[in-house]
Amino acid sequence: MFKKVLNLALVAGLATATAGFAQDADKTGYKGAPRTMLWSTSLATMMDTTQYKKDGPYTIGFSNASISNSWRVGMLASIQQAAHDNADQIKQLIITDANDDPAKQVSDVQDLISRGVDLLIVSAATAEALDAIVTQAYEQGIPVVLVDRRITSENFTTFITASDMVYGHMSAQWMVEKLGGKGNIVMLPGMAGVSVAVNRIAAAQEVFANYPDIKVLDMQYTDWSPAKGKQVMAALIQQYGDQIDGVWNDHGLQGSGAIEAMVEAGWTDLPPITCADLNGCVKLAVQNKQPAFNYDYPPAMGGVALEVGLDILAGKPVPHQYEMSVDVAITKGDETVSVKADKWVEDYARLDKPNDLILSTGIPDYDPTTFSVEYPQ
Template identity: 30%
Template sequence: MNRFLSPLLIGLLAAGLVACSKQGPDAAQPAASAAPAASTEGAAVGLAISTLNNPFFVSLKDGAEAEAKAQGVTLITVDAQNDAAKQISNIEDLIQKKVKVILINPADSDAVAGVVKQATDAGIKVVSLDRSVNGAEVTSHIASDNKAGGKLAAEFLLEKIGGKGNVVELEGIPGSSAARERGEGFNAGIAGKTDVKVVAKQPADFDRAKGLSVMENILQGNKNIVGVFAHNDEMALGAIKAIEAAGVKNVVVVGFDATADAVAAVKEGKMAATVQQKPDLIGKMGVETAKKLIDGQTVEKSIPVPLDLVKQ
């Protein structure tokens, strides 16, 4: 009996040891593979851009991507193509992806309020870039002072035209905070100047082609102009083409953003000046702020980005 049981017991003990040795690594393996996945998802940041058909926002994206790489943050960029409905859908997708922070450059400051609330209700921090969100609270807003920039443009334009004459204002996308604030700053800057008359004020949606066509229409009835302020450089460059084609001389054109094409136009003497924002810095600061929020740090409610004037 003892001779029979001893080998059997030895065999059972050996099998038990093998089973235990298998159970240990198999049980530990899922935990080891799950940790990196949670870490990657936790560091994801969404960047909802109004449009990448504009060099200003391409620079903003590039600045954000460079900083995300440096910080080891996964950046998911979505392009609304200046369509508020598409941007809402884009942000809903980012919410489903469970990103930790959404950086939003609104196509329409009012229209995105609802989806921003959805994001914050889901525990996602939202930071607005360049343009503010109306009707919903964000964790932080990173932008240049658009009103100050509009006033800076007005002061320069007044100086160049000698404080008198007919001027044109090309407005950005209606409903966008940038258009509203730059317009307010500009009009505050020329307020009380009785010898200056704004003979036309029309939206051209921050678009170069629209800037061209809108300016062509304005010039049909108002060739006696001495100055143009455009809410961005794309519209200013379009306006310059229209002015040249109409044969109108000595018109002072001031833009906003200091894109590469605009700075080149200033150097060539075609554009008088452009208010210099730093879109790449806005993108960089956006990701820096997102990383702080992911790490549980507090951030300022409003983070200013410095302005300058590029002029002849």
């Protein structure tokens, strides 16, 4: 498909109109392009989507890897909310759930293709497994929006994400500086083979490698599960004990479980930890006076994926990779030379809300136990 490079002024103008930036306006007053885009040394690649322009209402297919954790439930809610908000443009939103089974998701996408969807949204179980079927849809002329997780090739229209590389680099740099450039770290990433985890691990390891006195004691996958995060951390405590100086997570889901394991092990002076999205991680850090870094991976990207998809069907140019703006939250007194806070974790954590609350869905007063919205289906 045809690509072209446009200037950042146009990119910022496009971005300002979409939901991803509205959430930052609500929090900070900022309405511009994502800061990751402003920091980039290269121009954004924009996709010419005029070939997809058609009259609505549209049939949209969303192939979801799963709703196996509270983050993914929040992302689904964000898409459903966006479909509700744009119901006048949508004939039907078809949602499938692969239950983290790549083979089932391939079948789901094939079914959506056969049903003649005008737009295909995919959050891939794994990049490799979904590449061929997504490529097939793209080459058949169906615009493809990837969200959260991408495929291995570039055969898609746009990828809605938050920068995994920024998370990996910034969280690792914060931890290194909190430790004074010397110490032992355990890494608790999410799921093997999933692009989010792969990229965040690579970026963090790139930072750690620059400091010869920083040692990664161990790395264990947690499947982005609070329960498994607790189990893995408990085993690491058994093995390494007080050798552990820092706990690096690629998300807050397992981070909350890791904190619970430390507390139950009787630790009182908890080491620095990294979090994202989950109220439990930042809430427990505050309650236990633990140094914490939080950089969300907003499930609000689900709603952005649908709205950018509608832009594609209107023939508007869109970025090939759309990175949402994210604020950095750090516990008070724990900023470092290189990493500063946009807000304090103490102000961001919802101490009055349950641990499994996802903080960045973009839905006001979101509660996963009561959320329900009507949309065309």
